[in-house]
Amino acid sequence: MNFYTPPVQNLIDQFSRLPGIGPKSAQRIAFHLLQSSNENALGLAAAIETAKEQVRFCEVCCNFSATEVCELCQDPKRDPAVICVVEESRDIAIVERSGEFSGQYHVLHGAMNPIEGIGPEQLRVKELLNRLKDSQVTEVIVATSPNLEGEATSMYLARLLNPVGIMVTRPASGLPVGGDLEYVDELTLGRALSARQQITP
Amino acid sequence: MNFYTPPVQNLIDQFSRLPGIGPKSAQRIAFHLLQSSNENALGLAAAIETAKEQVRFCEVCCNFSATEVCELCQDPKRDPAVICVVEESRDIAIVERSGEFSGQYHVLHGAMNPIEGIGPEQLRVKELLNRLKDSQVTEVIVATSPNLEGEATSMYLARLLNPVGIMVTRPASGLPVGGDLEYVDELTLGRALSARQQITP
Numbered sequence: 001m002n003f004y005t006p007p008v009q010n011l012i013d014q015f016s017r018l019p020g021i022g023p024k025s026a027q028r029i030a031f032h033l034l035q036s037s038n039e040n041a042l043g044l045a046a047a048i049e050t051a052k053e054q055v056r057f058c059e060v061c062c063n064f065s066a067t068e069v070c071e072l073c074q075d076p077k078r079d080p081a082v083i084c085v086v087e088e089s090r091d092i093a094i095v096e097r098s099g100e101f102s103g104q105y106h107v108l109h110g111a112m113n114p115i116e117g118i119g120p121e122q123l124r125v126k127e128l129l130n131r132l133k134d135s136q137v138t139e140v141i142v143a144t145s146p147n148l149e150g151e152a153t154s155m156y157l158a159r160l161l162n163p164v165g166i167m168v169t170r171p172a173s174g175l176p177v178g179g180d181l182e183y184v185d186e187l188t189l190g191r192a193l194s195a196r197q198q199i200t201p
Numbered sequence: 202m203n204f205y206t207p208p209v210q211n212l213i214d215q216f217s218r219l220p221g222i223g224p225k226s227a228q229r230i231a232f233h234l235l236q237s238s239n240e241n242a243l244g245l246a247a248a249i250e251t252a253k254e255q256v257r258f259c260e261v262c263c264n265f266s267a268t269e270v271c272e273l274c275q276d277p278k279r280d281p282a283v284i285c286v287v288e289e290s291r292d293i294a295i296v297e298r299s300g301e302f303s304g305q306y307h308v309l310h311g312a313m314n315p316i317e318g319i320g321p322e323q324l325r326v327k328e329l330l331n332r333l334k335d336s337q338v339t340e341v342i343v344a345t346s347p348n349l350e351g352e353a354t355s356m357y358l359a360r361l362l363n364p365v366g367i368m369v370t371r372p373a374s375g376l377p378v379g380g381d382l383e384y385v386d387e388l389t390l391g392r393a394l395s396a397r398q399q400i401t402p
Contacts, residue, residue, distance in 0.1 A: 003293055003297050004290075004294070005256065005267040005268075007252040007255045008252060008256055008265050010252070014244060015245070018230045018245075019229055019230060019233050020229060021222075028220055029219045029221070030252070032219060032220050033249060034253070034256055040218070041249055042249070042253060044219075045250050047208070047211045047215040048215075048234060048242055049243065049246050050211070050212075051208040051211070051212040051234070052235070052243060055206065055209055055235055064205070064206060064209050066207060089205075093204040096204050
């Protein structure tokens with residue numbers, strides 16, 4: 001038997017389809033919305049509708065954008081010689097927060113994963129190549145995740161771009177700052193050791 | 202600096218206001234919706250709008266309902282002599298799943314909490330009293346949570362209803378079925394011991 005009236009049950013079902021939301025959370029959110037003001041609840045509905053209506057992909061970097069070309073790509077202060085390739089839009093915020101990068105971005109919308117059938121055709125690789133043609137770009141930093149898929153993607157891009165004279169780099173692997181040596185896995189420690197740097201006092 | 206275009210940022214903000222959703226989850230859900238089909242994303246928006254438009258409180262039991270009187274209250278098979286009082290709408294589903302109750306319900310929408318200023322006036326107590334007038338109800342089961350607020354609420358209702366000849370009961374406290382004695386707190390074990398039952402083979 002269904003214990004909730006259909007509009008409530010539908011609300012719970014819709015929320016439980018979202019990533020990371022189980023049936024209990026979905027129920028909690030649904031009741032929260034039912035009990036909150038019309039303004040609050042309808043604000044969420046409107047935000048979804050506005051985002052789906054207005055947000056498209058930036059024609060240059062493939063990031064989500066409300067304009068044809070996104071703000072970052074239009075910013076004249078960003079270095080046009082370096083492109084940082086990331087897997088997802090959210091990674092741009094992570095790289096930006098580091099404060100160590102002032103170039104352009106390119107969002108692949110995923111990483112290569114042959115087992116799941118995700119190759120270069122499923123990613124925004126073609127868009128990257130088009131962008132590099134007749135450009136001033138000299139370096140592509142592949143900031144994909146340091147896992148199998150991310151490494152495969154960076155290796156593929158390096159093979160593709162090295163012959164046309166573009167340097168392909170990758171952020172260094174090593175010990176996380178503020179971490180404890182005891183909890184570092186041997187692969188990370190191995191890479192950190194082989195990339196060790198001299199201390200110049 | 203804001204890294205997302207305003208409609209995306211607004212979508213993330215709206216989701217992070219929901220209970221149990223932190224900024225990371227909100228971001229994940231927002232990007233999921235941006236990447237999913239229009240049908241899926243707008244289905245969620247429509248579900249919120251429909252629920253806010255159609256769902257009100259049942260005039261009898263104060264549960265959420267799409268009709269003036271909810272399905273449970275309209276069901277002629279439910280015993281009209283017993284009312285189970287619960288804190289929230291979701292508790293009805295929990296009691297129903299136990300399969301041990303076939304009477305009516307009443308939703309208080311909270312429990313008494315003097316510190317937070319929640320007294321009988323903030324709960325649907327008046328609606329319960331109106332309902333009990335000239336009714337066939339002989340027993341009110343107060344199935345509020347077995348915590349301070351829930352106990353205070355049940356005590357209050359017992360003092361209110363005993364003088365008018367309505368029996369007020371409470372589900373038994375005791376050991377959870379399938380649990381381990383090692384993990385039972387002393388208060389629960391104390392109550393379970395004083396309410397011990399004879400085994401009749």
